[in-house]
Amino acid sequence: MRQITLGSTGITVPQNAFGALPIQRISTQEAVHLLRKAYDGGMTFFDTARAYSASEEKMGAAFDGMREKIFIASKTMAQTPEDFWAQLHTSLRNLRTDYIDIYQFHCANRCFAPGDGTGMYECMLEAKEQGKIRHIGVTSHKLDVAKECIESGLYETLQFPFSYISTEKELELVRMCKEHNMGFIAMKGLAGGLIHNSKAAMAYMTQFDNVLPIWGIQKISELEEWLS
Numbered sequence: 001m002r003q004i005t006l007g008s009t010g011i012t013v014p015q016n017a018f019g020a021l022p023i024q025r026i027s028t029q030e031a032v033h034l035l036r037k038a039y040d041g042g043m044t045f046f047d048t049a050r051a052y053s054a055s056e057e058k059m060g061a062a063f064d065g066m067r068e069k070i071f072i073a074s075k076t077m078a079q080t081p082e083d084f085w086a087q088l089h090t091s092l093r094n095l096r097t098d099y100i101d102i103y104q105f106h107c108a109n110r111c112f113a114p115g116d117g118t119g120m121y122e123c124m125l126e127a128k129e130q131g132k133i134r135h136i137g138v139t140s141h142k143l144d145v146a147k148e149c150i151e152s153g154l155y156e157t158l159q160f161p162f163s164y165i166s167t168e169k170e171l172e173l174v175r176m177c178k179e180h181n182m183g184f185i186a187m188k189g190l191a192g193g194l195i196h197n198s199k200a201a202m203a204y205m206t207q208f209d210n211v212l213p214i215w216g217i218q219k220i221s222e223l224e225e226w227l228s
Helices: 028-040 055-063 081-095 120-129 143-152 168-179 198-205 220-227
Strands: 003-005 012-014 017-019 045-047 071-076 100-105 133-139 157-161 183-187 211-216
Touching: 028 055, 028 220, 045 211, 055 071, 055 081, 071 081, 081 100, 081 120, 100 120, 100 157, 120 133, 133 183, 143 157, 143 168, 157 168, 168 183, 198 211, 198 220
Parallel strands: 017 045, 017 211, 045 071, 071 100, 100 133, 133 157, 157 183, 183 211
Antiparallel strands: 003 012
């Protein structure tokens, strides 16, 4: 399995990562079993979010006592500094950890920046200084916001929908991230269910040496497709 380094973060992991949104729909026991099987199969990067109900709690239960062996990315949809800190502290507690490897603004509709009057980017900087997060990322579904975030130089990773049915516009984002030494995390690698051939989807990702796909996994049978 190819190893991918997420830009300036220096985080290097197999090009096959776990998207933990779907585990909110299964029991804690099932989720713990699934997450540990993913780790045993070679996955070391796990992406979740405060908005994914109990996903963080289940991940915390799965990896309690083995934090140093994995990388955890989570997200906040906070729009105020007060909510930012509340969500971060909740995520840390749920994940049973004292730090998050990549903390991302979730579904960003704007590029938060220092001095923009919101105080949001300053929160990220303070959290990083305190050691509660290690890297600052952003996720978005809007091309203009994604481009602005890349060009700003303020973010270390971008998470954006990307698959083999993506257009030239999404490919441009991948190229821009590489030029700016910014990690590219690919969500919706199966295009929200439009793609049914997992091997073809994975083969497409391996063309890129700077793209880390996170696969939304809910069942052992799904996991086995990605580990085969």
